[in-house]
Amino acid sequence: MFAKTHNFIIPMKKHIFFVFLAIGLFFISCNKQEPMSAVIERGLQTATQQAVLMAQELENREGKLPTTIKPDGTLETSDYSWWCSGFFPGELWYLYENNPAPELRKYAELYTGRVEPAKYLTNTHDLGFMLFCSFGNGLRITQNPHYKDVLIAGAHSLATRYNPTVCAIKSWDFNKDVWQYPVIIDNMMNLELFTWASKETGNDIFREIVDSHALKTIENHFRPDFSSYHVVSYDTITGKAHIKQTHQGFSNESAWARGQAWGLYGYTAMARETGNNKYLEQARNIAGFLINHPTLPEDKIPYWDFDAPISIDTPHDASAAAIMASALIELSQLDKGEFGKQCLELAEQQIRSLSSPEYLAKPGTNRCFALMHSTGNFPDNSEVDVPLSYADYYYVEALLRLKKLIR
Ligand code: GLY
Numbered sequence: 001m002f003a004k005t006h007n008f009i010i011p012m013k014k015h016i017f018f019v020f021l022a023i024g025l026f027f028i029s030c031n032k033q034e035p036m037s038a039v040i041e042r043g044l045q046t047a048t049q050q051a052v053l054m055a056q057e058l059e060n061r062e063g064k065l066p067t068t069i070k071p072d073g074t075l076e077t078s079d080y081s082w083w084c085s086g087f088f089p090g091e092l093w094y095l096y097e098n099n100p101a102p103e104l105r106k107y108a109e110l111y112t113g114r115v116e117p118a119k120y121l122t123n124t125h126d127l128g129f130m131l132f133c134s135f136g137n138g139l140r141i142t143q144n145p146h147y148k149d150v151l152i153a154g155a156h157s158l159a160t161r162y163n164p165t166v167c168a169i170k171s172w173d174f175n176k177d178v179w180q181y182p183v184i185i186d187n188m189m190n191l192e193l194f195t196w197a198s199k200e201t202g203n204d205i206f207r208e209i210v211d212s213h214a215l216k217t218i219e220n221h222f223r224p225d226f227s228s229y230h231v232v233s234y235d236t237i238t239g240k241a242h243i244k245q246t247h248q249g250f251s252n253e254s255a256w257a258r259g260q261a262w263g264l265y266g267y268t269a270m271a272r273e274t275g276n277n278k279y280l281e282q283a284r285n286i287a288g289f290l291i292n293h294p295t296l297p298e299d300k301i302p303y304w305d306f307d308a309p310i311s312i313d314t315p316h317d318a319s320a321a322a323i324m325a326s327a328l329i330e331l332s333q334l335d336k337g338e339f340g341k342q343c344l345e346l347a348e349q350q351i352r353s354l355s356s357p358e359y360l361a362k363p364g365t366n367r368c369f370a371l372m373h374s375t376g377n378f379p380d381n382s383e384v385d386v387p388l389s390y391a392d393y394y395y396v397e398a399l400l401r402l403k404k405l406i407r
Helices: 012-027 036-058 086-099 100-118 128-143 145-161 183-203 204-221 257-274 277-291 318-333 338-352 389-406
Strands: 067-069 076-080 182-185 231-232 243-246 374-377 382-386
Touching: 012 338, 036 067, 036 086, 036 145, 036 338, 036 389, 067 086, 067 100, 067 389, 076 338, 086 100, 086 128, 086 257, 100 128, 128 145, 128 182, 128 277, 145 183, 145 204, 182 204, 183 204, 183 257, 204 231, 204 243, 204 257, 204 277, 231 338, 257 277, 257 318, 277 318, 277 338, 318 338, 318 374, 318 389
Parallel strands: none
Antiparallel strands: 067 076, 182 231, 231 243, 374 382
């Protein structure tokens, strides 16, 4: 399999990975911490090797983007319309930013192009994920003006899902018998497309949607301990919440791990983008709930739900850890006090765990995903203890954020 990469720009070959691994194990056996710079380098090298192998594998399968591994062990792919379509191209942009090799750019452009038809979708709230991770990173890195047009078209499509009576963006169109107007905590992740569009176009409507949605979510999604509900459905006449429950979590009152991570990341990003202290405070409060949570395991990679019964078989969710780590690193730069230090400390522990053999795949294995052990939808018995494209995306993002800090 590695013969395919011989003419490729990746500087690390398989044996060098094992050298990195041996160095890591040496530090562990001496009871010393491996330098964070070595941890980061191992993560980035592995992610690059895996992403290129993945890109090569799907190069001639038109329109296909990687998502996970199927129960039969084969690669699961999607087209542009699945909520995860933007993560692989976005990861390729990050890896290209780290290592500006022409082949990485070629693949970043190829896979980003595959997501373009999503710009006209109005039946999903996930356009932020799909377009801002792919085209947003591409634009930031290349200034390609076409990418800007795609993002603006996408922002207009997403804005069609905003209802001014409810003051929020509608997440889902299914289960209409139960939910009048479901909004999920994940939806905070789509707001960055709007803060960007507001600055880019000068159209205030985008910023109004951001503030309405973010404030409405603070009002209704959070419990007194700052854990969050997964789904809040609103009454479309009164705009009031009529149902609060879960869809992917353990129970209606539980703290679904990835949902907590989405909330943390969403409010941290909004604090950065708007400078609004209310969002920073919310991010700090969510982080406070997570940092000392009694069920956070020793390796700091949460189980799939913070309230799930714990046994030897309870799956972790590496994707939640990667999202959390990336957000905590950013939060540590917005809060320069003691609390910010605690955030960074936890993020570093998570990065160390994710970059250990327990979670980081050996190159050429794991169907070319970087991370193992994520959980997509446990109650549906779907994507349990598998790699996921978004785990890899946020892992690479976190590695690059940390790399910038320790330079
Ligand atoms: N809706 C995105 C997720 O499953 O986290």
